Ligand SMILES: Nc1ncnc2c1ncn2[C@@H]1O[C@H](COP(=O)(O)OP(=O)(O)O)[C@@H](O)[C@H]1O
């Protein structure tokens with residue numbers, strides 16, 4: 001799916017965390033969000049599937065168009081959005097101490113969709129759908145990068161990362177956030193080797209953050 005973010009602003013009570021974010025994300029691409037702690041990466045990701053507003057006192061303004069449909073339109077049911085737009089976390093598992101099975105099962109259990117044998121089948125089906133079952137079924141761990149590369153065949157991915165090497169290896173495009181604003185966005189290789197903005201250069205060369 002294509003994602004188009006237009007004039008997105010987000011607040012926690014009166015504190016503004018995102019300022020006029022504009023971004024286009026191509027279908028079946030991997031986009032890495034980078035920037036120092038507190039710059040708004042997590043807030044931005046939560047705005048992409050209507051999770052931000054679940055936080056008490058939190059508010060969103062602006063548009064997020066998914067294949068041309070504004071997920072913030074009055075007619076859209078947030079739960080529907082959340083079921084269709086998943087999240088990729090900084091760690092491979094939402095619950096890092098649990099298995100891949102448990103992590104997938106958790107989402108299904110939370111939605112009250114299945115239990116017992118049915119749950120086992122659904123987890124297998126979900127992993128099959130993500131085309132990774134054959135890769136994970138005999139293994140205890142799976143690297144997030146391999147997972148993203150595989151998922152990219154069917155999904156549009158936006159990922160928050162603190163690991164510059166990881167961003168460099170997996171992301172088509174990289175977005176640099178600072179103080180709730182996008183400072184610079186572009187092809188990953190350009191952002192890392194030829195940034196246009198001084199702040200981006202300082203960040204990717206490790207001068208702060
Ligand atoms: N639940 C919250 N309540 C109030 N302020 C928050 C909350 N979560 C994040 N913030 C603030 O919003 C800003 C952006 O935070 P966040 O999106 O978590 O940044 P990042 O993920 O880049 O570290 C920060 O100033 C942070 O303190």
Ligand SMILES: [Mg+2]
Pocket residue numbers: 041042043160
């Ligand atoms: Mg964060």
